[in-house]
Amino acid sequence: MGDKKELSKKEIPLFWALLPLIIMIASMIITIIFLEQGPHIPLIIGTTVAALVAWKQGFKWAELEEMMYKGIKLALPAIVIIILVGLIIGSWIGGGVVGTMIYYGLQIITPSFFLVTITLICIVVSLAIGSSWSTMGTIGVAGMGIGLSMGIPAPIIAGAVISGAYFGDKMSPLSDTTNLASGLTNTDLFDHIKHMFFTTIPGILIALIVYGIIGMNYKDSNIDTASIQQTLSVLEESFTISPWLLLIPVAVIVLVALKVPAIPSLVIGILLGTLSQVFIQGDTLAEAIASLQSGYIIETGNEMVDNLFNRGGLDSMMYTVSMTIVAMTFGGILEFSGMLQSIMNQIIKLAKSTGSLIATTILACFTTNATCSEQYISIVVPARMFASTYRKKGLHSKNLSRALEDGGTLTSVFVPWNTCGVFILGTLGVGAMEYAPYAVLNYVVPILSIIYAFIGFTIQKLSEEEIAELDRMDELKELEELQTTTN
Template structure:
């Protein structure tokens, strides 16, 4: 006979997970896959020996949970193909080229925000944006006498704005999968919180940047990127038709998987037409990603990426996290934790509040943005259904907090990466990550005012999930 899953039994695996990840990230500096898997089997041991579950029951829960993420996993694999062919075709280089063209001395900080957002939307990666264009912009900013940590705030704000809204981003695909909605419904719903936060950020950076108006802009690094891009790719506005067509397909409600796969194929066709690539090269890029030698290391590190293989690290991490989540859900550990947290969430506003605070907590103690989306997503899904709230409200909240606060925490993988890549001192840049700070606050305000919080009948939610 099974025992009741008390708070103590639910906390033991959670505390073990926190300890394992802390050791892996802060002490051993190793990948998080194995600690998560070890924590999953530790949770299974607690369930078997402490709660009298059988392995067959636990395995059933794991398989069912992984099934829920298969749609996102397929999309991620296709996204890797899209990234590869869009780089090879010149689509991404063209977007970066025209984005860099908008630089002007008087609006450097707002322009930095916008450029990083454009590059991040195009690539689906905040990390790649920071490590390439971000590094160049740091140099330009210092040439203008703008402190590094202020420029970094604009870079991180823009990079995560683009990452959050890009259909090529892994977290943007993961959040709706956890909540039970589709990718493009999720992206459209995020506009309500992201656009106002982005506009406020532009205004704040514009205000700060007024003191640098009239300064001479040192564009040596930017010119190097522009000349390298134009020297290695046929830059043409016609290439922008590829993303326009894909966006048009989204507006026409084409499902994500065939729509994105079509984008990958269009990218391959454009590569053959505009860049003279062979069919064999396109096929290789779809699998292994784009590989080129431009003569400028910064450009190579930005563009040598993509392909189906590039997503396997993320796919494997998601599967590891879903194994842990499946065990904790099947054994009612997540439910026990959620009920404890939800005991204070009697209203929609309180529910949104705890949904925002929980990913921040997971980002702080576990140090990984994927877990900050997966764990709260699995915990709160039922609560949103019971309150008749559309699952897109949950997926949006997961990204408003889980994705955006990850670079603000120095010991989080994202925070540590930004500090190392941009050459920052911990915490100094955080006050200037305006979008990352404002967006969760906007989400909480919406929760209490009811603005953009869409309700839906439970039967309709189930019907949409099946579709």
């Protein structure tokens, strides 16, 4: 802006700050539950009401536009990943990579241990690449095919995939949310990860036990082996199956493990999948490009195989991309107009003790996930709002960074209109309300985090030396700002 005004400095009365959220949520409930339509229009209604409220509070149209653009800009990295995941699904299905993973998975994995196995595989992959979305879009899609062939319901499979994928998204030093939470709170990255061990390791162990118990209901004797054999036959007829094709996902994992950025690594995976479709599966270049654009198309006569493999491509992700853009226009106005800050200020008043402060932080993260529909904002906004409060209470920043991930990163999957919920629906084909009971890690960890907060377990206090160092850094920062202003 020409006058350099900070957009987020206005004080918005609580009633007016809540009004867009109330109207958006009400319209969301009516649209999704009663009209059985998508979440885009309710978010547009919420954005319109938010813009009108901000205009009433004195913001000009040019400022409102800037708020929306700033919100969308925050989501651009996620949009790029969404597009690449659509391309990689299309190319890996067309190239026979997914078919090969399913083919060998059906022969190696037993139904009673499948849920535990797919969770562990997703853990390893997501730790290596640092991305839950990429893990779900590749290993997760193959896992859905294997599990469905074994007669395991889709919501249960999706829950196991999500738990495994989000473990790595939360604990990998390559994860964007892990780096975001530690960076915003000025916490050493590996101190942040170590502090998350106390909630995340018990959480995943509980999840694995639950999946082990559920898996016992799907023993070999209860499985239609004829159906599995038929699926194997269909895969052999439809694709060239070769263990060499497994080198493609391995190559992507190795690249990211070698600290090649996620985007170029995924692009290489897309290229390898496309080459495989042309030179190994024998499709034409036009068919390979069609798989990238509109997804792979196959008609085998086997309903399960057709439903699983007719997917992917750039077009399939446009619903999620448009959803992300709409959500971020809404979130942008809420954040940069100061509405979200007004709401957070009221939430902070609930934080009287250390336990209530951390519980309130987690609640704020979930609230932001539900209202702004974006995982990144659920970390960014509470980090800004709560940092000084943690400092005043003498709490180490790693407590805040852990709470941000426990409450922000993990709970995003439970909101159907959040970009994470929409992505999972588009990728795994299961809605948030269906898989929610089975995404065990994602709700156990926030609960453990709150329990720890109230009993004081693993809550790290600042030492006198650390407080003195922080005070010194604040003085240096103030001096630098004063010199900059003078110059």
